Amino acid sequence: MSRKFISFIALALMLAVSACADKEAENKQAEIPAKLPVPTSTDATEWRQYLGSVAVQPAYQEVVTDRIIPYFLPADSKTADNLPNTEVSSPYSRQMEMVQPAIQRTVTKGNLLVFGSPDSSTLADFIVEAFTGAVPTALSGSHVLFIGKSADAERVKTAVEAAGGGFLFEEIP
DSSP: OOHHHHHHHHHHHHHHHHHHHHHHHHHHHHHSOOOOOOOSSOOHHHHHHHHHHHHTSHHHHTTOSSOEEEEEOOTTTTSOOOOTTSOSOOHHHHHHHHHHHHHHHOOOTTOEEEEEOSOHHHHHHHHHHHHTTOOTTTTTTOEEEEEEOHHHHHHHHHHHHHTTOEEEEEEOO
16 A cells, blocks of 8 residues: 555544544533522422532532542431431431541542532531541542532631641532
8 A cells, every 4th residue: 555545544544533532522511410500498309409410510520539429418407307216316416427437537539528508507517516526637639519608618618628628619699
């Protein structure tokens, strides 16, 4: 075969491959779900869907190299609900029983912990309590996304950074 013919084939293959790469990039951008509007009620299902739509946004996905770990506190989470087969407890206390030991054990590098609730103030209290006493490297290489009100963000940021984590914030009105 002539060198011109081989060069022509190589050029055609490069163009075909680059065209495929462009389509893959377009498809990837088209796959990013839109962020849902902030719910106006305290409905747990609506809030979970909203929090999920925030967590998958590219700005937050950039820090994830392992997994996303979501934590949701419903409205009135400190109210005892006395579920069958449990001691007197509340969603707040049961969630604390999961989060606090996880932080104490340390969190794997590359994780994104996503915290959200219709009650931003209670959620901020929760995060500060859960992170109190954590070793300074407990969240090394991981990030915490706090979805709440700006009035609560600074104390959450302080608790997260004291545990060695990166702080991300999505404001809700």
